Amino acid sequence: MKIERLAIIGVGLIGGSLARALKARGMVGEIVGCGRGEENLKKAVELGVIDRYTHDVGEAVEGADMIFLAVPLSAMRDTFAAMKGHIAENAVITDGGSAKGSVIEDCTSVFGEVLPNFVPGHPIAGTENSGVEASFAELYNDRRIILTPVYQTDEAAIARVQAMWRYCGAEVTRMLVVDHDRILAATSHLPHMLAFALVDMLSRLGDTEDIFRYAAGGFRDFTRIASSNPAMWRDICIANSDAVSSLVDSYADEMKELASVIRSRDGDRLLALFNNAKQARDRYVDGLNQQAEPLPTE
């Protein structure tokens, strides 16, 4: 199951860490990197993360038996188009996009079908840093990888992608595309929207200086994710537009209701709401703390 030649399109934190993990375990022959930034790719070679690089996607995937797409969601379609005609017979393709429906649509729009050897995936891992210099072999240790194959997807291809991630120490689960996009909208995309919107709103109040000066540590924890990559989050919102907009809308309704409960000083309803939230959070979230996980961004 060793990978002979791995092509990584987008050599940043996600792609670079996959390369390092597979190299560390001797599970890969050659790694070809592809991207736009010359500096970053040179650095990747210097660091031994990749063996060589090209700026041409077609050239990069030529002869590769495993292709990993770690490009922004907004670049997926063009990347598929650039691969067309260069994918080897025995190649398996997978990706790291934070939304899955849109990537599958991009694949379909380029190839007229979801390629049977394409296994859509999403590693639930990341840090606050980006670029190949931020990559490290342990990023995927004990992290979850969600694969969202469709009915056309070849089982052997799924097995190879699954094996690749397991070499990296990750736990691999399968999910329906719609479930992935809905669940991630709730647990990741919506919280990011709340944090971005909160900081944006506060930054437009009159006394911003004072507001941020008196912000306590809880505020910093709460808004940490508002420091995430804006372009990446624009892409995610567009890619998962239906699920995210519908949750943001429901949340707005919940907030309107809450405002009126606070305005009417209805202590019983406030207590019921806060109790329910605390119980749910303590029950589900703290249970997960048994798994040690590094700082995530998505």
Added chain:
Amino acid sequence: MKIERLAIIGVGLIGGSLARALKARGMVGEIVGCGRGEENLKKAVELGVIDRYTHDVGEAVEGADMIFLAVPLSAMRDTFAAMKGHIAENAVITDGGSAKGSVIEDCTSVFGEVLPNFVPGHPIAGTENSGVEASFAELYNDRRIILTPVYQTDEAAIARVQAMWRYCGAEVTRMLVVDHDRILAATSHLPHMLAFALVDMLSRLGDTEDIFRYAAGGFRDFTRIASSNPAMWRDICIANSDAVSSLVDSYADEMKELASVIRSRDGDRLLALFNNAKQARDRYVDGLNQQAEPLPTE
């Protein structure tokens, strides 16, 4: 400026930590604790946090030259009422309530005026734990204490409260009552509402188990404050109802707008919003990281 006798009404994390800090620096003679829970008060004596205790507020404040009210916001009015007629001539009174307008109102409704020797205060400090056993002398080290005296407040009383907190290692600032309540609504009360409402909403979706199972670390950071004390937050919402409800309402409007921007896949507007939030967060909040602060709850 040493305190001869300090009465602490409510011997928990906040009151207990003040007692410990003053004792550690030899800045207090006797400390009398007051509260309802026998167990907690016994424990406080055992731990050397207080010297003796009583369940009677009037008895507790008798002969004290400094009185610290660390009771829930909903108990402030009754506490003032129980103190009436027992406050020594030379006594200075201060408190630790998270909202200040309501405490001043409670004082006025009991005494017919804001007592000149009452200095409303709010230590921006806390941990996720409560009770006297969670208290420690260093809690206020390098933390901010906001005092919100009114025009009737005696300058000498303010100076004594200021000195007391400085002995504890805290930085003391003054603010207008309305500014305090508005700024805290923005930086603390609103974020808590968002976190409670998010977890509450997610807990009522169909597939809660899956949703919490796939929640990544960012979600945990973001929702940590939803594990805060529900009764305390009910009190804060009621005490600061106007400022909090109005911000929650504006936030709901912002969310409605955001939902429609996401729905229309308006990448430019999304990017502008996320960029603005990231810049504001990086600029203001990370600047504050130079001050090391423990985990806060309020």
